[in-house]
Amino acid sequence: MNVLILGAGAMGSLVGARLSRTEANLILFSTDRHHMEAIRREGLHIEELDGSMSRYDLKAVDTPGEIDAPPDLVIVLVKSYATQTAVASVKDLRHASTIFLTLQNGVGNWERIAAEVGRESVIVGSTAEGATLVAPGRIRHGGTGVTHVGEPHGPPSPRIHAVVELLAKGGFEARVSSQMEQLIWEKLQVNVGINAITALTGIRNGAIAQLEEAQALSRAAVQESIKVSRARGFAIREDMVDRVIAVARATAVNRSSMGQDVDRRKRTEIDAINGAIVRLGEEMNIPTPVNWTLTQLIKILEASFTCLQ
Numbered sequence: 001m002n003v004l005i006l007g008a009g010a011m012g013s014l015v016g017a018r019l020s021r022t023e024a025n026l027i028l029f030s031t032d033r034h035h036m037e038a039i040r041r042e043g044l045h046i047e048e049l050d051g052s053m054s055r056y057d058l059k060a061v062d063t064p065g066e067i068d069a070p071p072d073l074v075i076v077l078v079k080s081y082a083t084q085t086a087v088a089s090v091k092d093l094r095h096a097s098t099i100f101l102t103l104q105n106g107v108g109n110w111e112r113i114a115a116e117v118g119r120e121s122v123i124v125g126s127t128a129e130g131a132t133l134v135a136p137g138r139i140r141h142g143g144t145g146v147t148h149v150g151e152p153h154g155p156p157s158p159r160i161h162a163v164v165e166l167l168a169k170g171g172f173e174a175r176v177s178s179q180m181e182q183l184i185w186e187k188l189q190v191n192v193g194i195n196a197i198t199a200l201t202g203i204r205n206g207a208i209a210q211l212e213e214a215q216a217l218s219r220a221a222v223q224e225s226i227k228v229s230r231a232r233g234f235a236i237r238e239d240m241v242d243r244v245i246a247v248a249r250a251t252a253v254n255r256s257s258m259g260q261d262v263d264r265r266k267r268t269e270i271d272a273i274n275g276a277i278v279r280l281g282e283e284m285n286i287p288t289p290v291n292w293t294l295t296q297l298i299k300i301l302e303a304s305f306t307c308l309q
């Protein structure tokens, strides 16, 4: 099976490395030329959870023209705002039964992919794994958790079982789900409660659980988000606030993906996370002052990277 990792940042590189241990014929693709070049030169180095190091020799490309095999499975891990452009850049390489699996953060991603390649080509996943890009060619596995895969709506088809089997062979705790929309909205609560706060304060995920003030802010953001998500029809459990704190503990050494973005002075996924809650809250007349404040602060930070002295 030809597998293309579309968006081989920290998480994409982790998934690619693990799948390269299976029978899959794997290609990593990222426009981060330094990271791709380092992998080509010296392999991908992973700081594993137990502190050991591992090295993977992987095919890594930084332009779509270098992808020489039509992919059977495209695992989409680009930033949510880059989804459509990234998918458009590789869609001509696909064949009639190529599957696009999104494992991205935030809401609205599978719909963006479907806009390019059609609904029937898209399947959806959600992962609690965490990874940090430490330097070009080097990542840290920052935490482990279940990866669910399913159809955007309805019961799992045989292709879902095949993809889950492949992920499991690669070493992931992978499960088939018939409730992917629900799981994506549950993962959204995790990102709402961890990403912006860690990005704004420079802390790693574990400090959300450790520091009273960070935990209180996280809980307040998630409580608002649960109200909005319920109003949208998702049965989010009340103990979700505790589960977010549990994920922060389980990925304690990880710097959240948004934290890594601001560390690199890059645009973040705020619009698909806290910003999405604010937008939906406005539509349904549900106040979201905590998420609004977090969103504004991240936007100010993003602006400072590009247009302020």
Ligand code: KPL
Residues within 6 Å of the ligand: 105, 127, 128, 129, 130, 131, 190, 191, 194, 195, 205, 247, 251, 254, 255, 256, 257, 258
């Ligand atoms: O999804 C994540 C992210 O950083 O975006 C978590 C699960 C919070 C891991 O860091």
